[in-house]
Amino acid sequence: MDAETNATLHPSCGASQPPYAEELLRSLDLPGIFLFATLTLMTLIAILVFIEEAVYIYRKTPSSKRSIIIWINAAAPVISTTSCIGMWIPRSTMFTDFTAAIFFAIVIHKFLLMMIKECGGQKLLLRRFENGRFTISTGPCCCCCLCLPRVPITRQTLFWLKVGTFQFAVFRPVLIFLSIVLWSNGNYVLYNLSPKGPALWISCFMGVLTLIALWAVGIMFRKVRILLTCKNIIPKFALYQFIVILNHLQTAIINVLATQRIIPCAPPLSSTARGSYIAQQLLIMEMFLITVISRVFYRRKYHDLEPPECMDEEAGDKKQTAKIILNGAAEDGLPKF
DSSP: HHHHHHHOOOOOGGGGOOOOHHHHHHOOHHHHHHHHHHHHHHHHHHHHHHHHHHHHHHHOOOHHHHHHHHHHHTHHHHHHHHHHHHHHHHHGHHHHHHHHHHHHHHHHHHHHHHHHHHSSSSSHHHHHHTOEEEEEEEESSTTTTTOOOOOOOHOOOOOOHHHHHHHHHHHHHHHHHHHHHHHTTOOOOOTOOOOTTTHHHHHHHHHHHHHHHHHHHHHHHHHTTTGGGTHHHHHHHHHHHHHHHHIIHHHHHHHHHHHOSSSSOTTTHHHHHHHHHHHHHHHHHHHHHHHHHHHHHHSSSSOEEEOHHHHHHHHHHHHHHHHHHHHHHHTTSSSSO
């Protein structure tokens, strides 16, 4: 029975390489052509929405925040564009995925810097939280380690949080470059996760670096989320988290299912190629929605936070006013508290 099944399999089901673009396009039927056209149109619209938003940010946002916000808003359109290229040219999947991975590694570092900038910069952040502490028992690394001590907010702890995201922006491109070098020599196979191959070890090391970077962002967000509520930091962080989950976790799950042949092949696509094909199409639709939603939250005008001195003076004035009112009430015969 197995021999008959193997004999009837299409040759592309056992192929180690995805098909060429011409072969894929020739195999498309009318619904497939309509799907390709729709997803390509969604990618183009996402790019146009981002360009319009970037022009608005460049004109209306202070120069200190301008480049950071543009970088963060570019994450979804870039992932959508690389996914669209990989959908049209299946053999470019490894390079398009690597490009999106490098770009998003930089975006994670930029998001941490954006939270610091929204607090007024590093100096003002330290003055606002001079007696505060960071809660490091947060996800994705230490959410279950409630016994971890709270760390004082100092210039040194801010430096280490920046290092936590900056290392990811530096080492991930280096590891991807190493993967391409090994691939060119025939040593690196993207879907070969055997212990003897380098793909498994490089992927594990990149996973550790990713968790450290996300941990640093989570620590900072947990501290500033109440202060920056007026600047919609919570929905902005939610959009950032959605990109992380969809671009990493969703893609990884689909690739594992494809490697295990749970996702069947569909000539001319093998199981692994079809898994990448499905992941790319999902990412195009998801990143299109995130691009449109990001425009709503990042296009608004926000007032800068008041300096710590003004906040202290305002609190003192309120206390003085309350004291005068109470003293006046006591003079009128009311009990004095």
